[in-house]
Amino acid sequence: MSTNANTGPAPVLPPPRFSRGAVGWARDNLFSSWYNGMLTAVSGALIVAGLWWGLKWVLVDADWTVISTLGGFLAIGEYNTEKACEGQNCFWRPQVSLMLVMVLAGMAWGIARGGTARNIAILAAAALAAFAFLPYSFERMGMDVRLLMAANIPAVGVGWALGRHTRLGTVRGVAFSGVGVFVIILVLLRGLPGIPGLEPVSVIYWGGMMLNLLLAVAGIVLSLPIGIALALGRRSHLPVVKALCVAFIEVFRGVPLITLLFMSSVLVPLAFPEDFPLNRLFRAGIIITLFSAAYMAENVRGGLQALHPGQAEAGRALGLPSWQTMTFISLPQAIRNVIPAIVGQFISLFKDTTLVTIIGMLDILEFGRSFIQSYVLEGEVVYLENQKELLIFIALSFWVFTYGMSYVSRKVERHLGVGER
Amino acid sequence: MQNLITSRLNRLTYKGIPVWRHAQVIQWTVQIVSGVVVVALVAWFFTNIGNAISDRDIPFGFSFLSREYQTPIGQHFLPYESSDSFLYALVVGITNTIFVSVIGVILATALGIFVGISRLSGNWLVSKIALVYIEFFRNVPLLVQLFFWFYIVLALPTVRESYSLGNIIYLNNAGLYIPMVTGNGVAQGFIWMGSAVAAIVVGVLVHKTRARREEQTGSASYPVASGAGAAVVVGLAGWFIITAINGGFPLTITTPEAQGTFGRFLRGDGFELSGGLMALLIGLVMYTAAFIAEIVRAGIQSVGKGQTEASRSLGLSALGTIREVTFPQALRVIVPPTISQYLNLTKNSSLAAAIGYTDLTNVAKTMTQTAPALSIFVLIMAAYLAMSLTYSLIGNIYNRRISF
Numbered sequence: 020m021s022t023n024a025n026t027g028p029a030p031v032l033p034p035p036r037f038s039r040g041a042v043g044w045a046r047d048n049l050f051s052s053w054y055n056g057m058l059t060a061v062s063g064a065l066i067v068a069g070l071w072w073g074l075k076w077v078l079v080d081a082d083w084t085v086i087s088t089l090g091g092f093l094a095i096g097e098y099n100t101e102k103a104c105e106g107q108n109c110f111w112r113p114q115v116s117l118m119l120v121m122v123l124a125g126m127a128w129g130i131a132r133g134g135t136a137r138n139i140a141i142l143a144a145a146a147l148a149a150f151a152f153l154p155y156s157f158e159r160m161g162m163d164v165r166l167l168m169a170a171n172i173p174a175v176g177v178g179w180a181l182g183r184h185t186r187l188g189t190v191r192g193v194a195f196s197g198v199g200v201f202v203i204i205l206v207l208l209r210g211l212p213g214i215p216g217l218e219p220v221s222v223i224y225w226g227g228m229m230l231n232l233l234l235a236v237a238g239i240v241l242s243l244p245i246g247i248a249l250a251l252g253r254r255s256h257l258p259v260v261k262a263l264c265v266a267f268i269e270v271f272r273g274v275p276l277i278t279l280l281f282m283s284s285v286l287v288p289l290a291f292p293e294d295f296p297l298n299r300l301f302r303a304g305i306i307i308t309l310f311s312a313a314y315m316a317e318n319v320r321g322g323l324q325a326l327h328p329g330q331a332e333a334g335r336a337l338g339l340p341s342w343q344t345m346t347f348i349s350l351p352q353a354i355r356n357v358i359p360a361i362v363g364q365f366i367s368l369f370k371d372t373t374l375v376t377i378i379g380m381l382d383i384l385e386f387g388r389s390f391i392q393s394y395v396l397e398g399e400v401v402y403l404e405n406q407k408e409l410l411i412f413i414a415l416s417f418w419v420f421t422y423g424m425s426y427v428s429r430k431v432e433r434h435l436g437v438g439e440r
Numbered sequence: 441m442q443n444l445i446t447s448r449l450n451r452l453t454y455k456g457i458p459v460w461r462h463a464q465v466i467q468w469t470v471q472i473v474s475g476v477v478v479v480a481l482v483a484w485f486f487t488n489i490g491n492a493i494s495d496r497d498i499p500f501g502f503s504f505l506s507r508e509y510q511t512p513i514g515q516h517f518l519p520y521e522s523s524d525s526f527l528y529a530l531v532v533g534i535t536n537t538i539f540v541s542v543i544g545v546i547l548a549t550a551l552g553i554f555v556g557i558s559r560l561s562g563n564w565l566v567s568k569i570a571l572v573y574i575e576f577f578r579n580v581p582l583l584v585q586l587f588f589w590f591y592i593v594l595a596l597p598t599v600r601e602s603y604s605l606g607n608i609i610y611l612n613n614a615g616l617y618i619p620m621v622t623g624n625g626v627a628q629g630f631i632w633m634g635s636a637v638a639a640i641v642v643g644v645l646v647h648k649t650r651a652r653r654e655e656q657t658g659s660a661s662y663p664v665a666s667g668a669g670a671a672v673v674v675g676l677a678g679w680f681i682i683t684a685i686n687g688g689f690p691l692t693i694t695t696p697e698a699q700g701t702f703g704r705f706l707r708g709d710g711f712e713l714s715g716g717l718m719a720l721l722i723g724l725v726m727y728t729a730a731f732i733a734e735i736v737r738a739g740i741q742s743v744g745k746g747q748t749e750a751s752r753s754l755g756l757s758a759l760g761t762i763r764e765v766t767f768p769q770a771l772r773v774i775v776p777p778t779i780s781q782y783l784n785l786t787k788n789s790s791l792a793a794a795i796g797y798t799d800l801t802n803v804a805k806t807m808t809q810t811a812p813a814l815s816i817f818v819l820i821m822a823a824y825l826a827m828s829l830t831y832s833l834i835g836n837i838y839n840r841r842i843s844f
Contacts, residue, residue, distance in 0.1 A: 048564035049563060049564055051562060055563050058565070062565045066569070257467055259472070259475045260474055263478055269825075272828075273824055273829075274820075274824045275790035275824060278790060281801070281804075281808075285817075286814060289488065290485045290486075290489050290492070371581070373581040373583045374583060374791075377583075377793060377794050406587075407591055410584055410587055410588045410591065411588070414584045
């Protein structure tokens with residue numbers, strides 16, 4: 020029996036050393052050709068120079084005191100000042116609102132059982148709790164404020180327990196709690212006459228990042244259903260309904276938001292009696308919502324158009340009436356397909372809330388601008404000259420939220436398998 | 441009683457079906473009700489405004505348009521004086537908006553394509569730099585960015601200590617001053633522009649016919665070279681003819697000039713980009729380019745890998761593959777969203793109101809102090825709608841040409 024010991028496959032040799040590990044990675048990604056090598060050298064030099072200059076500015080040249088000086092104004096505006104909230108301390112109302120939001124985040128973590136929801140809840144609570152340790156004097160930031168900040172961590176825990184162990188622990192439960200929390204927050208911030216500790220605070224004092232977030236959340240919650248209704252109206256076979264929807268969408272999309280906001284501050288008050296309870300906050304909120312709804316309608320319409328007509332036909336063939344076909348068959352698929360566009364619209368709505376600055380509302384950007392020359396702190400005039408630092412800080416604050424939104428959107432897309440079916 | 445009502449109602453039929461269950465009846469009721477409600481709301485809104493206006497003695501209508509505006513406009517590209525009419529001032533505002541929009545669109549497209557292609561670069565560092573650029577500028581509100589650039593511009597040296605390049609370009613906190621080409625007299629300027637346009641048209645036509653010949657016969661016809669040559673020949677001919685008729689050079693180059701004590705003032709010749717306009721252009725271009733870059737990246741990635749492979753196996757070069765196969769297909773995906781970015785840029789230019797550039801919205805906002813607000817809003821909404829529709833129209837024509 021002639022045997023050959025070498026009938027098996029030859030042993031697999033390791034790849035050459037220069038194509039493995041860090042060296043191999045650099046060869047493939049940075050120096051694959053002379054041209055790429057040059058690009059790497061140039062952009063590397065740019066990065067080093069930029070980092071050197073940027074870090075030097077951030078650590079040495081920049082004067083960040085402006086941010087600690089303005090402090091709470093950037094967060095909640097003039098809400099806790101004497102003129103807004105006479106003879107009482109109102110700081111706890113925004114803070115409790117924040118804790119309620121954290122409870123919601125905890126509930127989301129509870130029903131998602133980990134993953135992105137957990138990371139976001141823990142990160143947000145930890146970041147907020149860190150504010151309790153800001154190096155302010157106790158006169159400027161009292162123990163009560165710090166304790167309420169630190170209480171965000173147990174708030175997430177409570178939310179998690181609610182989501183995990185009670186009947187609220189369903190997606191629907193969290194959605195309803197979300198709406199409930201939003202209403203509670205509005206009542207809490209506005210106050211109720213006659214209840215001690217909840218004296219009314221006029222909405223003209225709502226400001227800072229709180230104002231941007233409130234406008235954005237209200238806009239997001241309302242613009243999606245209005246947008247869906249407009250999209251359905253635009254696809255309707257009824258000529259009058261269709262014409263009205265097309266006119267609304269095209270007018271709101273064709274004109275800059277700023278023009279509409281000017282109109283809301285100049286023209287709309289003329290249409291109502293002097294004492295009509297429609298202040299500029301609501302006017303701005305309504306305009307931003309309608310503007311966003313017009314864009315949302317076009318996104319949803321795009322999703323509906325991309326849907327194969329066979330889906331709706333199958334629904335009708337199964338005997339569903341047309342409104343059920345739309346609600347249970349067409350819309351869910353259409354919206355799932357345009358999630359990136361919808362979230363993009365949410366992000367741009369959030370960014371657009373800064374435009375209320377131009378009609379004189381005190382959002383975070385207006386604080387960054389109107390207090391640039393001087394402002395009064397505890398009876399003394401403080402002069403501020405470091406606008407760049409303030410604007411960079413505001414830019415980064417927005418970036419955290421908008422980037423977070425697009426991150427969550429990517430996760431949701433992957434979860435729903437968009438583009439894979 | 442209950443039965444009586446039901447039986448009476450059941451007798452109200454249309455083509456044998458009870459009225460409230462007949463599809464056509466329901467549809468028409470819905471339409472009539474919604475139409476009436478909307479018309480009533482709009483009428484109520486405008487009647488109230490009308491009443492408020494007559495209460496406050498603000499004249500309503502468009503008669504104010506011929507009155508003198510009597511307010512200065514900071515930067516203007518058309519000649520403007522305070523004694524000009526409201527209507528002309530609005531036209532000046534519209535030109536300012538169009539100027540920002542056109543220059544911004546050109547620069548943002550160039551930067552956006554550059555960043556989008558860098559994002560796809562095989563070079564890890566280049567692609568990551570592009571990613572950081574896109575994620576930062578897309579996610580920060582434009583108004584914050586505009587304020588930032590405006591403060592950067594304001595932090596530039598004063599006029600007295602301008603940065604200057606060879607004493608013809610000046611940069612200071614009032615703006616950027618660059619040389620400008622002007623025709624000697626309007627009529628000659630037009631003749632000159634006409635001959636330039638003729639040169640371009642002839643060049644394009646020659647290029648097209650040569651390219652078609654090359655495509656059909658396969659013999660080398662050098663379309664680019666012959667087109668450019670024809671354009672140069674026509675342009676030179678025009679130049680000599682105009683110079684001969686005029687007996688002189690038809691164009692003048694004017695430069696800004698430092699004047700006054702210590703070179704403190706800049707003479708108004710040349711071309712001035714005011715500080716607000718500079719900040720607005722930088723902000724709009726950086727912001728919009730980040731969006732265009734993402735569109736370009738998605739467009740190029742949307743072309744299947746097989747297309748590139750097939751083209752390479754047919755023997756096309758790498759550059760030829762991009763030019764003839766990948767890019768034309770990517771354009772179909774790229775063009776529609778890019779047009780909506782152009783529209784966004786045009787509309788976003790109204791943020792100029794915040795940094796002191798006198799665009800249409802800013803001029804109109806100032807006008808509402810001395811003229812009826814309602815009429816002004818009607819006019820500027822019409823102007824913006826017209827601009828949007830023009831962009832959409834141009835975009836749609838181009839889109840139809842490149843689609844299947």
